[in-house]
Amino acid sequence: MKNILRITFAFAAALLLFSSCRKQASLEVGAQSIDAPSSGLTQAVSVNANYPWDAVVSDSWIILHNTTGNPGDAVIGVCVMNNTSGEDREGTITVTCEDIVRVITVRQSQNDALSIDDDAVSLTYVGGEVIVPVEANIQYAVDIPVDWITDGGTRAITSYQHALTVAMNESEEDREAVVCFTNPSTGEKRTYYVKQAGFSPTVVITHTITEFTVPELVGSEGFYATVTWGDGTSEEYYSGLSHIYPVEGEYNVVIIGKGLTGYKMPAIEGINSIDITEF
8 A cells, every 4th residue: 555655656756857948848830810802812920839739710711831830930921811792701810829819900902893784774765763783891982974964963772873964965866875883092094885866857657548648858968867767667768759558547657767857747627736846
């Protein structure tokens, strides 16, 4: 029994002596935090420890080169992947040596996104309001290079609806403009094309004539017109143009042209109405 006690005391004393001789663990890392842009980055972080160490990450978008090391100086290669989301994100790198833990916070900014679902719109000469569907998580700038389009501002729902007001085109010439939506922080641009038809003089004649002859049109040199007969057919205008209807009834003949200045009606028999409000 005494021998057993002596052995036990001797083992305890040896263990105590070993513990007192063992160096206390130490761990130093070269960064407490990493701030990455949305495009990502690669950075080296120094590690100094007097015992073996290991490192783990909290998220898959943080990649480490060298996740373990032996006592002494070492380097962890940190790769932060591209952030394609529209939100900032945060993760951690945890380095452990014995009972010592060091945490490196990794913060990454959002991807500044600016996109437009459609890239063009076409309007009649009347003009009106256009709603541009803009997807953005930033404040953007709008550049309108013409005075016949005015900025109506945003209407935020889940995404932006940006309003443009297009004035009436009183000219017979078609026109177009390029509106630019710009990310001010990156200079990235998204273009939106606004196309507007020129004013087209129009005459609408309602009649009940079985064989209808188009009025003689008058206009500037090179004028032209299209005649829609009201029965689903149409023709390009020429002097003396006429059309025979297979079935009697009331028809709307629509004459739309460019460069028209007037017309001559040879007779008004069978004519119910003539609408020249857009002539």
